[in-house]
Amino acid sequence: MADNKGCLCQSPEGIIREQSNICYMSKKKKPLNKKHTSSHQSSTSKQKKKKHDHQRNYLEAATRGATSDLSESGSQRRIFHIQPYENPELLMKKKLKKKIQMRQVFGDHIIQKEEGAIRIASQNVNCIGIASEVNPKQDYAKNWIIQNEVDIVGWQETGVAFHLLPRRKRLSERMRDIRWNKFRISASNNKHESAEVSQYGGTAVMAFDEAAHRVHTTGSDSTGLGRWSWILFQGRNNYYTRIISAYVPCKSANNQGRTVHNQHRRFFQSQGITECPRKIMHSQLTQQINVWQNKGERIVLLIDANENLSRMGALQTKLRFECQLVDPIREMYSKKHQVLPPTSLTGSVPIDSIFVSANMKDIIRGGWIQVEKSIGDHRSLYIDVPIKTLLGENKFNIHRHTAQRLICDHPKIVDKYNNLLNTQIQNQNTVRKYNEFTS
Secondary structure, eight states, X not given: XXXXXXXXXXXXXXXXXXXXXXXXXXXXXXXXXGGGHHHHHTTHHHHHHHHHHHHHHHHHHHHHTOEEOOOOTTSOOOOEEOOOOOOHHHHHHHHHHHHHHHHSOEEOOOOOOOTTEEEEEEEEOSOOOSOSSSOHHHHHHHHHHHHTTOSEEEEEOOOBOGGGSOGGGSHHHHTOOTTOSOEEEEEEOOOSOOSOSBOSOOEEEEEETHHHHXXXXXXXXXXXXXXXXXXXXXXXXXXXXXXXXXXXXXXXXXXXXXXXXXXXXXXHHHTTOOSOHHHHHHHHHHHHHHHHHHTTOEEEEEEEOOSOTXXXXXXXXXXXXXXXXXXXXXXXXXOTTOOOOOSBSSOSSOOEEEEEEGGGOOOSEEEEOOGGGSSSSBOOEEEEEEXXXXXXXXXXXXXXXXXXXXXXXXXXHHHHHHHHHHHHHHHTTHHHHHHHHHO
């Protein structure tokens, strides 16, 4: 078949010829001898009819997008998949349209934060990197958080089996920075597999500065799979808000490999559970959120759902109707019949979202910013929430007393100051302690 004329392409079952955008099976035919020409003239019409029948049948198979099992006379039946023809011009237009969409911001641009607001961000970072010291992506992530005045951030797909690393190389130590006066973190990954340090999946939630002072407790998915991590914030009068970062795995085509879906499948199968890991997570996540809500907690869910959120899919239906959560960004900025832009560089639909309790939907602003201005290969999502909405109280300001300056041109005041100073030095044994320290 390698000697056939025409355009040859490789199919899963062998080499096939492409003609008129339709692939059909072809075999090299032996040339007819001149003396046998007359004997074959009578069968010419039959051969032409057979050829046209083959082409017509393959055309029907191609338009159906199904497999064809047609064969030539005297040859073994073969089955192969027909790839539908795609116009290069249409492909270029689709790519250009997506490029334009990814450069557009849905909602508000991320601008200077208002006084009395807490900024919450969500980002699929697509692996923060194994290196703990020389790590440009990690440094960029820190700078991004500081430059954009983010108080709380949730990450999905951290991509590292942190439980295999020493404590100094874990995310809780790597994200420390002298530019923050306080820092709290909850990070988790699949702890049931220890094949490699590089591991798909993983989640984290971090709080910085003033928000970090309000952290009550931290935790993660009880199965140890790292499907979600959370931080619980406490305000006045038992006012609690739980912020969760969650990652739903993509469905895998096979049962092998290191994908998050296969990691979860192996764990549940070891427990005697054969149900789809995605369905299990949908059910368990919504059940856990309901438990927290029954305690009176408010919920902020930062999630990569890996489902088309422009329609009511399985997970979004549960979150909307069973947990009564809403997407405040889409509630504020989405227009009727508007086509939502994709949130990932390789996707065509929005799969990332921030869901909040219904009594927290009145945000100051929010948006999906461009991928090139984000940390990973997904858009960064953010919302600005009033502190009172998150913690049940206004911003807590520390009022510091202004020290009085010593009046040195008044002898009585100077003598009084010196007497007080000497008394304190004697009471505290300052001179003796200083001599012991310097000796």
